[in-house]
Structures are given as C-alpha cells and as structure tokens.
Amino acid sequence: MIKTETLADFYEIKLNQVPDGHQEPGHFNVFRTEDCVGQGKQPVQYSRRDFYKISLMRGRHLYHYADKSLEVNGCSLLFFNPRVPYTFEQISETATGYFCIFKEDFFATHIRGHLTDLPMYQPGGKPAFVLNAQQDDHVSAIFNKMLDEIGSDYRFKYDLIRNYTLELLHYALKMEPSNSLYEHTDANSRLTAVFTELLERQFPLDSPAQQFKLRSAKDFANQLAVHVNHLNRAIKTTTGKTTTEHIMERLAAEARALLKHTDWNISEISYSLGFEEPAHFNHFFKKTARTTPSAFRAMESA
Incomplete structure (x- = not known):
C-alpha cells in the first residue's frame, strides 16, 4: 500500500529531525529547494501527503501527479494537496526554487470557503503554472518575504505569511494553468x-x-x-x-x-x-x- 507521508515523515526525511511544533493544526514552514534536494538527500517518494505544498521549481523535472505526468523545463509554480499523491524526478543537474508546506487549518477562518474550492485544488484541476522571468522574480520575492518572516521574532509574523501565501494563490488564479499534463505509461x-x-x-x-x-x-x-x-x-x-x-x-x-x-x-x-x-x-x-x-x-x- 502507498503510505501517506505525514509532516513528521517529511521532517525526518529532509532534515533528520522533527520540530516540536509540527503537530500544531495551523503548522506552516518554508524552504529553499536546493537545501532539500540533490546529492545526499533522499528522493521524493510517490505518495499522498497530509499537508498542502506550493513549489516554485526551476530546472528540468518530471512530475507524477495522480495518474498524470508533467514535464517542466524552466520555471513553474505548482500546487499540491492532500487528496492527490505525487512525486517528481529531477532531470537537470541543478534545481533551485522554493516551497512552503502547511495544514489546511493554517487558513481556518481566514479565507472565504475552503482551499478545496480553488480551481487548482478541485478534482480535475491543473496544478501547474509556467512562469516567465518577470513572473519568476515576483513569486521569488514573495517566497523570500516568507523566509524573512519565518525566522523573525515578530509577534504577528504568521498573519503576514498567511497573506503572502494567499498572494501566491491569487497570483496563480490570474494566470492560465499549464495544459501539458499527460497520462503516464503506467x-x-x-x-x-x-x-x-x-x-x-x-x-x-x-x-x-x-x-x-x-x-x-x-x-x-x-x-x-x-x-x-x-x-x-x-x-x-x-x-x-x-x-x-x-x-x-x-x-x-x-x-x-x-x-x-x-x-x-x-x-x-x-x-x-x-x-x-x-x-x-x-x-x-x-x-x-x-x-x-x-x-x-x-x-x-x-
């Protein structure tokens, strides 16, 4: 059976340690991709996660999402949710970017409706958005703001981070999703x-x-x-x-x-x-x- 990856599993695989606050209902964290993939790091397994993930990925990758695959060569913004299993294969030698992970409760009472109401998270929705250089700069700036705040002592930093995450969601919604998803051979x-x-x-x-x-x-x-x-x-x-x-x-x-x-x-x-x-x-x-x-x-x- 395909095991669902929990936040504890994620931290154990990527960081070899599990932070104390990972079980909080509204858990959030943000990372640079190059710190979590590459030589010496465990490959991403094909599985369902019990958390949401938003990734900005540069380089050439092959994503397997549910029963579909998506080849990315350049820069893409991708949205993954707990309902759909996924993995990706790094094809190019180097991969850079950012990603954030969070539980749905991170947005409890802060957004109208539910995350699953958004098009990229609905059944059959397309989770990938190809970015040009200007869009890459804009999204990268948002992730860097998240990184700055997550390490700060500001009392209301998670309110700011929540707004930055919503900005990513709405920025993508104003774009056209990639139509290059295709069925994998298996x-x-x-x-x-x-x-x-x-x-x-x-x-x-x-x-x-x-x-x-x-x-x-x-x-x-x-x-x-x-x-x-x-x-x-x-x-x-x-x-x-x-x-x-x-x-x-x-x-x-x-x-x-x-x-x-x-x-x-x-x-x-x-x-x-x-x-x-x-x-x-x-x-x-x-x-x-x-x-x-x-x-x-x-x-x-x-």
Whole structure:
C-alpha cells in the first residue's frame, strides 16, 4: 500500500529531525529547494501527503501527479494537496526554487470557503503554472518575504505569511494553468494502487460511531481528482474487476470481521458500514455470504 507521508515523515526525511511544533493544526514552514534536494538527500517518494505544498521549481523535472505526468523545463509554480499523491524526478543537474508546506487549518477562518474550492485544488484541476522571468522574480520575492518572516521574532509574523501565501494563490488564479499534463505509461497501475490505498485507509472500523464513507466509484473518483469513467477503466484493466466489485468485496470482508470479532449488534454494524437500514445490510450480506448476518455470527461463535 502507498503510505501517506505525514509532516513528521517529511521532517525526518529532509532534515533528520522533527520540530516540536509540527503537530500544531495551523503548522506552516518554508524552504529553499536546493537545501532539500540533490546529492545526499533522499528522493521524493510517490505518495499522498497530509499537508498542502506550493513549489516554485526551476530546472528540468518530471512530475507524477495522480495518474498524470508533467514535464517542466524552466520555471513553474505548482500546487499540491492532500487528496492527490505525487512525486517528481529531477532531470537537470541543478534545481533551485522554493516551497512552503502547511495544514489546511493554517487558513481556518481566514479565507472565504475552503482551499478545496480553488480551481487548482478541485478534482480535475491543473496544478501547474509556467512562469516567465518577470513572473519568476515576483513569486521569488514573495517566497523570500516568507523566509524573512519565518525566522523573525515578530509577534504577528504568521498573519503576514498567511497573506503572502494567499498572494501566491491569487497570483496563480490570474494566470492560465499549464495544459501539458499527460497520462503516464503506467497510469492504470498507479491509479489502481492509489485507489486501493484509499479504500484500505477506511478500515478497520474501531467503533460503531465510525462510518464507512466512500461507498461508490464516484466517491473515490472525486477523492482522487479523476473522472469516474477513467477510474473504472484503469481498475478494470489492471485487476479484471470493476471498482464496485472491489468496494463490495472489501465491505463484505469488514462485515464478516465485525460480526466475528465484536459484540456490536446488527444495527450498529449496519450503520458503521454505511447502510441506511439494517434490512439493506441483511440483503447485501446474504447476497455475498449466502447467509444472514445473525446466522453467520451464530455459526462463527459455535
């Protein structure tokens, strides 16, 4: 399974130490790219992160974003979010630039709506913006202001940094995103792996109050920022089964585990698995296990 990279993982990989404040809901930090990539540094792994990242990258790189790839040669401004796994390959010998990382709570109550409402963070949105020399200078100046403030003792420095980050977002929104995203040769297997990781991440269900939320191919397609038809084709091509078959098989396996290993009643199990009524769960379970939930539990406990 593809492991989600946490902030602690990031700091351990890049800096060999984890700062005390990394668990704060509104965590923010900013870096120069050349301090974090290159010789002696661990390569960036293809995975989902639990934080947002905005990067200004110079040089030649190949980015893998969800099931798409993007070759960048020059200067680009890129926006990555927790919903979509990514990595990049450095092709040129040198790479310079900047990047900042932050949790969504960094903007709590400070912006209208949510970050996911912005075009670059919506399903199917394009995360890359190619910059000319003048635009590079402008964006670099914003990142340098962030670097100056992050190291200062100014009491309200994070208010300033928040404004600088918003300036980056709005500067990009006034530009045209790059249209050069293309499907990678192993896009089907890559997308299938991400789907499987997202499906498994919902389990195990630890209490009757916890509920299985992503129940349809469309739910998963929205989370993975791809069209549902594309997701279905990729999974069918890779595994020979439909997206729905995978979801239902995993749901049935969890139902059997809950009936066998918990003392939850049928209604509680039904709710936790996302069924509106216990009768719907009974019908589903009987169709997949050829017996009722109550009979299965009695048989397993005999």
